[in-house]
Amino acid sequence: MGQACFVMKCGGSTLAELPDLFYRDLQKLQSEGMIPVIVHGGGPAISEILSKLNIETEFVNGLRKTNEAVLDVVEMVLSGKINKEIVRKIQQNGAKALGLSGVDGMLIQAEPVENAAEVGFVGEVTRVNAELLQSIIGLGFMPVIAPLGLDLHGQRYNINADTAAGAVASHLDVEQMIVVTDVPGIMNGDKRILPEVTVDKIDGMIRSGEIYGGMIPKVRAAVQCIQGQVKRVVIVDGKEPGILSRVLSGERIGTRIVKDVGAER
CATH class of the missing domain: 3.40.1160.10 (Acetylglutamate kinase-like)
Known part of the structure; x- marks a missing residue:
């Protein structure tokens, strides 16, 4: 590149x-x-x-x-x-x-x-x-x-x-893509943001109800972005100040969806 x-x-x-x-x-x-x-x-x-x-x-x-x-x-x-x-x-x-x-x-x-x-x-x-x-x-x-x-x-x-x-x-x-949405990341049933989740775990979390409602299409959409060289997708809220700069500087913010655990090693 x-x-x-x-x-x-x-x-x-x-x-x-x-x-x-x-x-x-x-x-x-x-x-x-x-x-x-x-x-x-x-x-x-x-x-x-x-x-x-x-x-x-x-x-x-x-x-x-x-x-x-x-x-x-x-x-x-x-x-x-x-x-x-x-x-x-x-x-x-x-x-x-x-x-x-x-x-x-x-x-x-x-x-x-x-x-x-x-x-x-x-x-x-x-x-x-x-x-x-x-x-x-x-x-x-x-x-x-x-x-x-x-x-x-x-x-x-x-x-x-x-x-x-x-x-x-x-x-x-x-290798990394940023998905800008109107939510601060993937939230579970307790309204807590999940800092990281693997593609393999997502279907199970949807079935169990841990990921639910309007969060489901956002998560499935992010998973679609993980293809070829792309190893992780970061879901963030675009209204957060300086959000893109913060993600690119390495700050752990929002939710990272990773292809698998090995992708982050």
């Missing part, structure tokens, strides 16, 4: 609600030569526009069923509205950002997921153009990526943001 970078995944609605303090932390890291690569989602905003347009939407095993009409809205909302909102916010706080989707420069190549017959144009990542990202980083800009992909025939695909973030991190040889 060339210039130092780290990969951060965040939901579009979460990013919109984060205080300027968070964006100033991004600017500080960029000025110090640690360039963030941001992969964002936007599920709620997509659902809202689909509803306004009277386009039916449903989920199959957590993946949005995507036909061409849904795909048009996904691309419009992710690449247009949300991506540019994030770029504007970053630039308003003195940092340099460049927004793009996985379609641009064949950044994210994809193929249909296994159950494409059920979910339509939902893709899994086959390749990430890491050279393009390194070029953008080398120019001093932080890439802000909307998770769409393209196959070699030019077909667009809707890609789960967590899957896309994990693939981007892995292709950039990043």
Whole structure:
């Protein structure tokens, strides 16, 4: 890998609600030569526009069923509205950002997921153009990526943001990824934050009820980010002051999800 970078995944609605303090932390890291690569989602905003347009939407095993009409809205909302909102916010706080989707420069190549017959144009990542990202980083800009992909025939695909973030991190040889949410980490039934948990333990904790409710999709999403080179994901609350700088400096904050115990040795 060339210039130092780290990969951060965040939901579009979460990013919109984060205080300027968070964006100033991004600017500080960029000025110090640690360039963030941001992969964002936007599920709620997509659902809202689909509803306004009277386009039916449903989920199959957590993946949005995507036909061409849904795909048009996904691309419009992710690449247009949300991506540019994030770029504007970053630039308003003195940092340099460049927004793009996985379609641009064949950044994210994809193929249909296994159950494409059920979910339509939902893709899994086959390749990430890491050279393009390194070029953008080398120019001093932080890439802000909307998770769409393209196959070699030019077909667009809707890609789960967590899957896309994990693939981007892995292709950039990043071992740690930061997932910014609106909670301070994974909490158990006693409302205590779990400092570290392995992927293997998570299903058991969900079955036992130790991880429950709205925490389940956040945890499962973080697990999706652990692929390839990515050995751990840190879940943190974006409203905590200086949260990214603190994680990158080694402070144990939030919850670390590790591939296995050996990954941290």
